[in-house]
Amino acid sequence: MSRLRNIAVVAFSQAPIVARDEHRVASEILYPEVRSVLDQCDVERAAIDYQVAGSADYIDGRPFGFVTALDVMGSWPAKQDLHLEMDAAFAAYYAWVRMQAGDCDTALVCGYGKNSEGEPERVLNLELDPYYQAPLGLGPSATAALQASAYMARSGATDRDLAEIAARNRAAGAKNACAQLREAVPAATLAATPWVVEPLRRGYLPPYGDSAVCLVLAAEGKAERMCDRPAWVHGVDQRIEMQTLGARDVSRSAGARLAAERALAMAGLASANEVDVIELCATNPAEELILCEAIGVDAAAATPKKNPSGGPLCGHPLMMTGLIRLGEAFRQLSGRAGTHAVPNVRRVIAHAAQGHCLQQNLFFVLGSERRWT
Amino acid sequence: MSEPPKEPVKYVEANVRLPYHYVAGDSRARYLLALKDKKILGSKCSTTGKVFVPPLVASPESFAPCEELVQVADRGVVTTFCIVRIPVIGRNVELPYVAASVALDGADISIFALVQECKPEDVRMGMRVEAVWKPDGERQGDHEDILYFRPTGEPDAPLASFLNRL
Numbered sequence: 042m043s044r045l046r047n048i049a050v051v052a053f054s055q056a057p058i059v060a061r062d063e064h065r066v067a068s069e070i071l072y073p074e075v076r077s078v079l080d081q082c083d084v085e086r087a088a089i090d091y092q093v094a095g096s097a098d099y100i101d102g103r104p105f106g107f108v109t110a111l112d113v114m115g116s117w118p119a120k121q122d123l124h125l126e127m128d129a130a131f132a133a134y135y136a137w138v139r140m141q142a143g144d145c146d147t148a149l150v151c152g153y154g155k156n157s158e159g160e161p162e163r164v165l166n167l168e169l170d171p172y173y174q175a176p177l178g179l180g181p182s183a184t185a186a187l188q189a190s191a192y193m194a195r196s197g198a199t200d201r202d203l204a205e206i207a208a209r210n211r212a213a214g215a216k217n218a219c220a221q222l223r224e225a226v227p228a229a230t231l232a233a234t235p236w237v238v239e240p241l242r243r244g245y246l247p248p249y250g251d252s253a254v255c256l257v258l259a260a261e262g263k264a265e266r267m268c269d270r271p272a273w274v275h276g277v278d279q280r281i282e283m284q285t286l287g288a289r290d291v292s293r294s295a296g297a298r299l300a301a302e303r304a305l306a307m308a309g310l311a312s313a314n315e316v317d318v319i320e321l322c323a324t325n326p327a328e329e330l331i332l333c334e335a336i337g338v339d340a341a342a343a344t345p346k347k348n349p350s351g352g353p354l355c356g357h358p359l360m361m362t363g364l365i366r367l368g369e370a371f372r373q374l375s376g377r378a379g380t381h382a383v384p385n386v387r388r389v390i391a392h393a394a395q396g397h398c399l400q401q402n403l404f405f406v407l408g409s410e411r412r413w414t
Numbered sequence: 415m416s417e418p419p420k421e422p423v424k425y426v427e428a429n430v431r432l433p434y435h436y437v438a439g440d441s442r443a444r445y446l447l448a449l450k451d452k453k454i455l456g457s458k459c460s461t462t463g464k465v466f467v468p469p470l471v472a473s474p475e476s477f478a479p480c481e482e483l484v485q486v487a488d489r490g491v492v493t494t495f496c497i498v499r500i501p502v503i504g505r506n507v508e509l510p511y512v513a514a515s516v517a518l519d520g521a522d523i524s525i526f527a528l529v530q531e532c533k534p535e536d537v538r539m540g541m542r543v544e545a546v547w548k549p550d551g552e553r554q555g556d557h558e559d560i561l562y563f564r565p566t567g568e569p570d571a572p573l574a575s576f577l578n579r580l
């Protein structure tokens with residue numbers, strides 16, 4: 042791997058996830074988070090060279106919905122800007138790529154959108170093709186259940202295995218002040234919750250929530266001045282798979298396997314087991330098992346530690362759930378994870394996914410030291 | 415298989431329905447509620463003192479918070495306008511009509527407004543206008559509470575007084 046620019050996450054802020062924010066519109070939730078990251082870095086908006094956001098117009102309920110956020114992102118004097126109809130983690134990846142060009146040193150990455158104002162299950166149904174899939178009424182819970190079934194049939198994983206994973210995430214989420222579900226629930230209780238779409242139970246699927254998140258990336262030379270303990274990007278890779286669900290083996294995630302392999306190679310690591318913490322964008326326990334298999338870690342092992350934040354199972358604000366994983370990686374590496382901190386963290390994997398059945402996967406490998414010298 | 419079917423299926427109908435339930439937000443809710451009392455509220459930038467109508471949570475210009483709500487006048491000046499000669503979806507207004515930017519007295523940015531009770535060709539930049547409200551008891555706390563703006567007959571405002579309030 043040739044030498045790339047060392048770029049780090051230097052600040053992260055997240056509005057605690059709630060089922061429904063009755064008092065603020067999406068941009069009003071975002072504004073204090075943008076102010077917070079600038080304050081964390083002790084800079085004003087003029088210090089930001091580039092800005093990029095991830096959100097979905099169908100969640101905002103209006104075309105070009107993203108423009109409403111520009112007023113609260115500090116977009117003046119006129120800024121270089123990019124918007125993605127994707128989870129904001131992918132926006133962070135684009136910012137990282139943009140910064141590799143060398144002519145911009147800092148980037149603001151925002152994710153926002155009020156899931157509570159629309160119907161996310163209907164919106165995600167429309168993500169499927171309008172000829173065969175969407176008219177069937179397939180929603181994200183149904184496609185996730187198809188994937189879970191396929192995985193369980195191949196691997197022999199049981200309902201009890203899913204319950205154990207959900208319970209571990211719920212116990213972790215109880216310590217995370219930003220999580221929406223903040224009480225530990227035993228596996229037996231979760232295994233007694235009703236089916237949403239068999240084999241997925243209510244206790245295995247997160248509610249959609251409202252939040253807004255903001256993160257700052259900075260290149261070396263500036264990162265050290267903006268943060269006492271930057272979380273350096275060591276490796277990153279993003280892969281997309283086919284839209285047609287029947288055309289891929291949904292019991293596996295080929296995209297996650299390849300993206301993780303390439304991100305680890307960029308980071309100079311032979312295995313995902315060389316990191317201390319992994320934040321997976323798994324929105325149900327079967328996805329967590331599929332992802333662990335894809336990246337080559339034992340889902341049941343204590344190390345690397347999986348989702349100390351409680352993961353998406355304790356809070357799933359669409360379009361932000363992935364960026365929160367990257368933010369959690371920063372929190373763990375920079376000593377800002379508070380009550381859910383894992384001791385002695387030197388390397389973290391942050392994963393983001395988008396689309397039905399893990400269609401798109403993005404992996405960041407981050408470390409407490411610079412990658413390239 | 416190489417021959418297209420004699421009676422091809424030409425279209426697939428997709429009747430997409432996506433309901434939304436927007437929260438007004440606390441500051442917008444105060445703004446809308448005030449319209450019932452024929453009051454127009456703006457928010458004041460904590461750094462520059464500029465007043466934004468309807469209220470904004472932060473100044474897009476200075477990026478400072480705008481938490482203080484202040485009342486502005488229900489009259490002001492036409493800063494720019496156009497004469498619309500095509501029907502607009504969702505509004506039943508006789509053509510042609512004037513759509514104008516109106517900077518209310520006390521506000522630093524304009525709102526969009528309909529100008530009536532005068533000929534379109536008589537409207538000009540700098541013209542003084544006032545709000546015509548729905549009668550008492552009929553106002554709902556929404557933008558329909560102001561029916562339109564009409565000329566006040568006051569002398570025109572000089573260009574320099576509104577050029578930076580477009």
